[in-house]
Amino acid sequence: MLPPPPSHQGGDAPIRLTDNDAALAKLSAARLGYLSDPFIKHFVPRASFQPSRPPLINIGTFVRTVTIDDLVEQWIKLSNKEGKRCQIVSLGAGSDTRFWRLATGPQNDGLSTYIEVDFPENTMKKAMAIKKSKDLSVILGSPIDVKLGGTALSSPRYQLFPADLRQDPNISLKSLTTAPPPLNPSLPTLLICECVLVYMQPEESNCLLQWFQSYFASTGVLGTIVYEMFGLGDSFGRVMVSNLKVGETFEVLISARSPDELPRSSSKARNVSLPGADPFPSYQSLPSRFLNLGYTTARALTLKEIRRSYVEPEELDRISKLEMLDEIEELDLVLEHYAITWGLSLTSSSMGTWSEWGLVKREWNAQDD
Template identity: 55%
Template structure:
């Protein structure tokens, strides 16, 4: 069996080699089309993804069931972690910030902003290459559905020659996160003549969805450490969380086929080497002094962390003949999460941040 190129999610626009950037940026279109396919088949709802699709996408055939199921599992896992983070911030009586690095065509800001946790969100920052942020800024401006959720037209401003966009709660920033963070992140998040995009006093969640595996380990470590240091200046007890979704364990026979398929597309994975097995995944957080970190493969999430009723529902959506290949691919993707607390003397936490994480599903009970 030959695994397809990474099919389950937003793939970063950050390659270790400039000549490979175009090939990697193109995979964001693949990710958007995969999500749209899963939505069309009824795996989950996302009324906003249609506004961010490449031109002509309505003529694209649906993705195979293997890709639809994988996209669904990845989405369920990350959505659950994000929702819990917002709930914990609410328990603290605080609003929350989210920074999505390599955001691409992700619609999470709009989904949160039209859902029950919208008032918990203080700031949502999306970061990507200028080419991608320019396309997204244009799509937002063209879509009344997307732009209306950002706020009044007078409060929405373009920046950087149309590569950036700012609204009261939403910031789209053109940044190459391979560059030194003090230069790239520091200046963008604290621009001259504009209020900061990020506060060090609010609980903040970092999202890395298929991003760090395309960067050199020294570059991704620098990004992590910059955020760790940034929140150390907080004047209040706060929390920094991170979610990493990406492939790992590519040194076995199946993983090597995945690597070769990617190389054929001009895509390298310089960040994969340190994470050769499942046990190594939490180290990304722990070596930056996070208090705790845990990981689950997508295979395990599908098996034990999605309710039997929900698995029964999606099993009727389309016939899946590639169960063995699905399990092999899901075994090479993982969601890893970590939390770092910044306690201040005389201040206590109201939320149980140690409980943040995915929890095994139980069958729902129904009254007779």
């Protein structure tokens, strides 16, 4: 159990606001044709008036999104191979639209439940957007029940819960396990953590992951995907830390080469710290997050390596025609400070099929090794 949570008053708002940056980046990438996401516009106020983001942001958003989509789709297919439907839990989900994209895609039948958890302020905004949009609410089915003063929402397959993930999960996540439990311990379950653990103290994120691991230890299969920045101790990483406007890191780093070159208004605009990045000075250290907690297996790749060796060449060729990109070196420098790590926690009887889960290097690029 964690010690009494520290006082976070005054520190939550900057973290919550990083979701706005992510939503604007996703909107820009979808509008310009990098991604297909007809739902993100419903979560961005005055979406049609929002300017497009620079190419570095659009490409980074593309690589991040298609990679996590690949891992999620694999998870659903492997669950089907085991004769089961799966459940997905997105921690710090913000304005993410993955549920709606899955529910209207070819993997729809393989999904049992999709659960999202975030700060109450963020879940209230999302619940309001869902109720306001027929495009979103019709996909949820009926009945749709808004609860807890508008901060929670439940439907047959989609659940939205408010929680501060930094607090003791036995308390903050209790609603996921109360009867009837929205979280089924017997189903293959995938956790998605996109830029959320990095804002937490290491002991807080470890406690959170251990809670889920314990919940599924006896009967379930648990997979976890983490996307975040790492290696912030080098000169380029220090620029990212000084910026403290994480969602706009790609944009600012186009012109900034040192913390002294960063716009002072940016560093003062957000008081965001990244304590969760401290234990991970390199991408090779990232799997230790899972292995030290007793996960069966774990692996990490930088976005730079994923773009180079794991994205289909046809897709790279397609997006290269969308916008002119001159800053290839800058793009590589940014992408090598972001990584996707995936880990599996299995019982001995669950091996076999699940060992297939993970990113697969494209054959056309095998000679690069």
